[in-house]
Amino acid sequence: MGKTTGFLEYARIEEGHAPVAERVRHYREFVIALDDGQAQVQAARCMDCGTPFCNSGCPVNNIIPDFNDLVYRQDWASAIAVLHSTNNFPEFTGRICPAPCEAACTLNLQDAPVGIKSIEHAIIDRAWDEGWVQPQPAARKSGKRVAVVGSGPAGLAAAQQLARAGHAVTVFEKNEQVGGLLRYGIPDFKLDKGHIDRRVAQLQAEGVVLRTGVLVADAQAGLGADSRVTNGARETLAPAQLAADFDAVLLAGGAEVSRDLPVPGRELKGVHFAMEFLPQQNHANAGRKPKGQILATDKHVIVIGGGDTGSDCVGTSRRQGAASVTQFELLARPPEVEDKPLVWPYWPLKLRTSSSHEEGCEREFAIATKAFTGERGRVTGVQTVRVQWQDGRMQEVPGSEQTLRADLVLLAMGFTGPVPAVLQAFGVEPDTRSNARAGTDAAGGYATSVPKVFAAGDMRRGQSLVVWAIREGRQAAHAIDAFLMGRSDLPR
Template identity: 50%
Template sequence: MGKITGFKEFERQDEAYTSVKDRVKNYKEFTVPLSEEEKTKQGSRCMDCGIPFCHSGCPLGNLIPDFNHMVHQGEWKKASWILHSTNNFPEFTGRLCPAPCEQSCVLGIIEDPVSIENIEKNIVERAFKEGWIKPQPPKNRTGKTIAIIGSGPAGLATAQQLNRAGHTVTVFERDDEVGGLLRYGIPNFKLEKGIIDRRVAILEAEGIIFKTNINVGVNYDVKDLKTFDSIVLCGGSTERRSLPTPGIDADGVVQAMDFLTQQTKVVFGKEVKDQVLATDKNVIVIGGGDTGSDCIGTSNRHGAKSVVNFEIMPKPPGHRSPTTPWPFWPLQLKTSSSHKEGVERNWLINTKEFVKDENGKLIALKTVNVEWKMVPGERPQLIEIAGTEKTWPCDLALLALGFTGPENTLADKLGIKTDARSNYKAEYGKYQTNVKNIFTAGDMRRGQSLIVWAISEGREAARQVDLFLMGKTELPTKDTSGDLVAM
């Protein structure tokens, strides 16, 4: 695939960023696209590796060598067709996916892997630019109606697949606009919301019905769902993790998702009462994942006095750890564009107290350094290191600690069984709950995970719903080899 000797001739080139000084002044995307010639070269780096492990690294089973080869040949329209055959929304994954495919790229054993994610983004952007992505409503309708709860990537993928099968699909979203965490959980500087809007316009033109400001089970009676032949729950994993730490109720301790959601709404002129601002404040972000990184980038754009990041786990190595060899997802330090905008990062540190003044306002954090004691056959033990206590000035603490599971409202009102982690129970590959006409997919079923898994689960769940309703299905599925088959 690609040019036979391309991986020897061309080095990996990633998109550049505009300067930190310029990009922190706004909330727009700030990548600088490669030249057309360079994009073709990057596709040419794809090896004729025999067994493309990138297929198994990608939860969607994207046909990566195939679309890389088309890019190498300048066949961008064919590349778009191949890419969309397995991925409904490559404009999202091409910006937000951590690219497990690249970590399992065979070339990555000896050199920098193929820049698969960026190639993917450029394919879909070229396709939109050229007008190749057009609404494709089904030729016939089955008469079956389906309600999908949640309009994140899992819900949108489920909706498009079931609509393609000819069913009439209605998507319910409790926020004021479609997109789920894509809309309000991801900062605009990582995903401009016009990218969501143009895709939603395609979905609407294909016949999908969207209803916003409807929180099923709260302002919409679940009894009204009985009019639908099937229901798919794609509400995500939205119960936010907190800390059992003294002073957690201080004015100035804020959940990261509230902070990020407010800012995105402000960017688009929506009314936000009492917006939490980092301006001229000492900000501490607790949590070292992507959400923590997003808080860092947003705080710098607010003009924070200082930004510090706490992570309770050890600092990962700079290179792939021997404990996670190729082609597995590596234990490796990740430095995001937001980190490069300014932050002091700290590992193996635990917050002991949020210090308040007499008015209940946050003024400091007390911490202690820790280590993890590993005992074979037992859970790791967190050990505090005596004499390492420290007090940090802090006006705003952002909790970016992830999510514990989905909200239980729908499970309670619909009689859905949950597992030990509170996820809605449905067997992987079947997606059917204990209520036979109700299915679930994405983070609501599997717990907090990646966008690419959400889209994959949405596609697979749609196939199972179609099979349940019609007794057969022509929607594609990914078999164990990564090939797409219809059954």
């Protein structure tokens, strides 16, 4: 432990942000990371608890007290070795993870957890700057071939682990570039796509083959209208071909089917899914501006859905120059501070204000959408009603109906699961939530109902966090390696 009394002597240090007036004028990252001295002080606050709840709060089980101690001692090279031992892509989680580890930190009982996420961010950025992140090709080849379908964080994490185990790995991605939701869903101001590109270069140097523009599905059925993520496929590959060419197949696509809102007026122009809106701006930022781009410029925007995707819509709308932005949440306004004795060390229900909210947004809680109104086929308003919750049931509040002006409505209510056509094409049995049915037990973990076909990430567990996707990819890689070789030395 670096400094025994550090948690008594030092206050929590937050990462800085560029001023709102400045950052809404561009799509670049605006978080000001901790410098070496600030990271050292923040790491000194770690209590080195006898039972480090932060470890179990982190889905990839990062060895947090250890890398905190190493940062305090300024041994950055050892710190990145510890961090990489559990997390393939800390530059992603250090930027976009909501940090359940901090919610589980013992110091969170006093509302001042160690800034674990900011320390992780500092470690990986320092590692890239120093040239410590290098390809790690396998010393021996196994002679086994593995296909990974989907290049989001689950697919990339699995591909890297399997390649390091000596397997010949090919990743198939239907879009024109690798990254999945990291590239097409998360705004550039939260995650610069250069972070994806340099990891892709590392994977390729480790022997991973990346085939983009390839849709793995029934050639006649395709994906249908269920896929809300941009599809830039140039060719279609039948699942049977993968089964014939590879020793194992991992399905690591996302939960791409957006939850719809089937109310009167849904057909009006100007009502869009968030995943129609967000990828277009990312394409434009990359110099590939789409035709007929959905823009919030000078419009009154209503975002329906109070989660991270909704927040991303808020920040993007602000940067496009929206006249106003209002975000709806069906649930009641949560408390400012959670009941810590009741919920700690678990992820609490509390009011969370994102950087996008700080940029200008009206937030409406306990509000339901009844209908969309319009003129000449285009949306002009949203009919709403206030709701109250009793015994887990929603009831409308009589006399609370109103119509709010809207020139653009963005549906950001989450995702219901993977595209059914993909599972059907492989013949994979779905679970009760329409995800691929596959367990996580040590024996036969992540295996689907189809021989030698595995599933991981959002396709298996449903909509979740990037850090959960990385965990699933790593664990699925362990399971596949054991399936191919009879045993596995890969960490889970």
